[in-house]
Amino acid sequence: MLSVTFLGTSAARPTVERNVSAMALVREGETLLFECGEGTQRQMMRYGVSFALSEIFFTHFHADHFLGVIGLIRTLGLQVRTEPMRLYGPKGAKKLLTQALQLGVERVPFEVEIVEVKPGMALREQGAGKPGMALREQGAGSRERDGYEIHVFGTEHGGGSVGYALREHERPGRFDPDKARAAGVPEGHLWGKLQRGETVELADGRKVSAEGIVGPKRPGRLVVFTGDTRPCAGVVDAAQGADLLIHEATFGEEEKERAKETGHSTAREAAQVALAAKARRLVLSHVSARYSISAEELVKEAREVFKETVVAKDGMTIEVPFND
Numbered sequence: 037m038l039s040v041t042f043l044g045t046s047a048a049r050p051t052v053e054r055n056v057s058a059m060a061l062v063r064e065g066e067t068l069l070f071e072c073g074e075g076t077q078r079q080m081m082r083y084g085v086s087f088a089l090s091e092i093f094f095t096h097f098h099a100d101h102f103l104g105v106i107g108l109i110r111t112l113g114l115q116v117r118t119e120p121m122r123l124y125g126p127k128g129a130k131k132l133l134t135q136a137l138q139l140g141v142e143r144v145p146f147e148v149e150i151v152e153v154k155p156g157m158a159l160r161e162q163g164a165g166k167p168g169m170a171l172r173e174q175g176a177g178s179r180e181r182d183g184y185e186i187h188v189f190g191t192e193h194g195g196g197s198v199g200y201a202l203r204e205h206e207r208p209g210r211f212d213p214d215k216a217r218a219a220g221v222p223e224g225h226l227w228g229k230l231q232r233g234e235t236v237e238l239a240d241g242r243k244v245s246a247e248g249i250v251g252p253k254r255p256g257r258l259v260v261f262t263g264d265t266r267p268c269a270g271v272v273d274a275a276q277g278a279d280l281l282i283h284e285a286t287f288g289e290e291e292k293e294r295a296k297e298t299g300h301s302t303a304r305e306a307a308q309v310a311l312a313a314k315a316r317r318l319v320l321s322h323v324s325a326r327y328s329i330s331a332e333e334l335v336k337e338a339r340e341v342f343k344e345t346v347v348a349k350d351g352m353t354i355e356v357p358f359n360d
């Protein structure tokens with residue numbers, strides 16, 4: 037299972053209908069948080085997002101994307117959390133987040149590691165090792181992500197802003213039981229070996245390879261989160277064939293000049309990026325306060341370019357199924 041839940045979808049400031057940026061991604065029971073605008077912890081409670089998370093990813097450090105981490109970390113501390121937390125962000129993350137975490141609390145009672153990321157990095161490991169055990173007690177300190185990686189890519193919003201792509205590993209090809217039987221492989225543990233791509237030896241000494249019985253490897257899913265950005269090649273590259281592209285769309289066409297001046301995108305521009313990347317689906321988020329009640333105008337403008345578009349709203353959950 038893979039899904040995303042939007043906790044905040046408003047640009048720059050909260051409105052009655054929408055909180056500022058945050059999105060929870062849940063995969064196989066694991067929760068990852070992207071951005072943590074002011075009030076995110078309350079949105080998590082409202083929309084049933086687990087507090088048992090160990091990683092938060094920041095795209096840049098404008099106030100509407102990170103102020104909520106101060107209160108969230110404090111609440112986690114009050115819950116007598118012992119598991120370490122890892123925070124990721126572009127250059128400046130260490131200084132800024134360290135300052136933020138010292139506000140209004142004497143001491144955070146669990147370990148918080150801050151990791152500065154750069155475009156091109158692949159985050160293959162994660163901070164939360166065995167529950168209840170601090171990173172430093174775990175020798176190497178971290179463990180492999182289970183079946184996916186987080187890729188960091190550059191965006192155009194100034195200050196070294198980045199976006200994140202969750203890319204699952206390839207899955208084994210489809211196993212064809214009829215072909216296995218036809219090749220004389222009896223049902224049982226040998227089938228499991230074939231499914232893993234191994235060659236098996238039969239009782240009569242004959243060897244049967246997986247080729248022809250197991251289909252080609254199948255791609256995993258790709259979910260791409262841009263954060264704030266102008267439409268740019270970096271996102272098009274990162275989102276090639278994405279199952280889900282979550283792109284900011286702060287403005288509509290009538291404010292396209294303003295989008296350019298402020299380092300944001302229009303809905304139409306986000307759609308052009310989705311089209312160029314051959315993404316499967318596009319979700320628009322981070323909308324200006326004027327679209328807080330109805331963002332239908334943004335959807336309409338985007339759909340003229342890219343049909344599979346929806347606009348996020350707070351509390352919306354989107355499932356990301358396998359394509360095959």
Ligand SMILES: [Zn+2]
Nearest residue numbers: 048098100264
């Ligand atoms: Zn913003």
Ligand SMILES: [Zn+2]
Nearest residue numbers: 096098193264
């Ligand atoms: Zn920003």
